Amino acid sequence: MADPAAPSDAELDVLKCFWRDGALSAREVQDRIRDRLDWSPSTTRTVLERMRAKGLLSRREVHGVVVYASAQPKVAVIGGLMKRLSDLLDLDGPLPAAAFSGSQILDAEDIAALEAVLAADEATSDGEGA
Template identity: 45%
Template sequence: MTATAPSQAELAILKHLWTAGPQSAREVQDQIAAPTGWSYSTTRTLLARMTEKGLVERQGVHGLSVFKARVEKVTLMGRLIRDFAANVLDMDGPLPATTFANSRLFSDEEAEALTRLLETSGEDDSGDRS
């Protein structure tokens, strides 16, 4: 995983890209403008920052910049959940993940993968799709 965790704004874009797949900045903007209230320039700035941080990858497709999530959803969420448990709740060790089984963010398979990840010590936090 990247050294820096995503901000709430960056996480909103990642959630969108995980659902929609690779998209141009305009396509991202069209989908997240209403819930976020962001201007197109804000979305572009966030995508540029996320590219620098290694959270998204920019690719040229038919002369258009297309962005895709570079971090894997389950791995990143597992890390964020473990970080929260350790740093906010002072918990360590395996975590019960049944709470996340009904999350709209995860498919059944992803919820199962997250459960397996959180029930282990979490040695692999790479999160990169290399």
Template identity: 40%
Template sequence: MTIPSITELTILKSLWKQHPLSAREIHAQVEAELDWSYSSTRKTLERMLDKGYVRQQLVHGVQVYGAALDKVETLAAFAHDFGKRVMEMDLPLPVNMFTGSKLVDGAELAQLEQLLNDWPDGREGGK
């Protein structure tokens, strides 16, 4: 799975929490964290649309966006990448490190654990 950039992830997190949103609404939610202009938000959304990370539709004459990437699958890819590349771990990260996250609920946490345990990386027991 492709891993979005940190700025793309910030926009995706905004859309996972609430959708659909206009570019202005997205910008209002991410502006403080990303510290950039509205035009940067628009340009990033265009790139994300080209990559298939977001969907766009017209609602009441306004272009709005929704996440095209699954939240749990994307978070699993980030967690797997972090464990493998940054921490140099061969085993999946323990799911309890995500407990207390405001981004995932209990069911999503269980799904995340399953995805990390079944990650197709050739290790014995993985799929």
């Protein structure tokens, strides 16, 4: 069964906005996703609140404007997705994070951190079966 806190594809599109630009208002998110997701402003606000309930976003008020931000580090979210894909494919080891070196949202530091997360997860998985 899927992890209820795992982001959906649409939620990943929204998270990428935060990973690229930092904290954003619902209107700013709406402006950034308009071309990819044909959502009304009220749908965008609803999705942002659902993502907050899932622990994917945080919310605060800045000068009277509600602003959201990613509550999970992008490396942790992407590492979780890679682990799910690896499990789905019944791979013997983790997917190599270096495969994402052409990513527009992961820099070299992120890829190194992702490799460390995946290696630590692999070491933990190996230890569980012992």
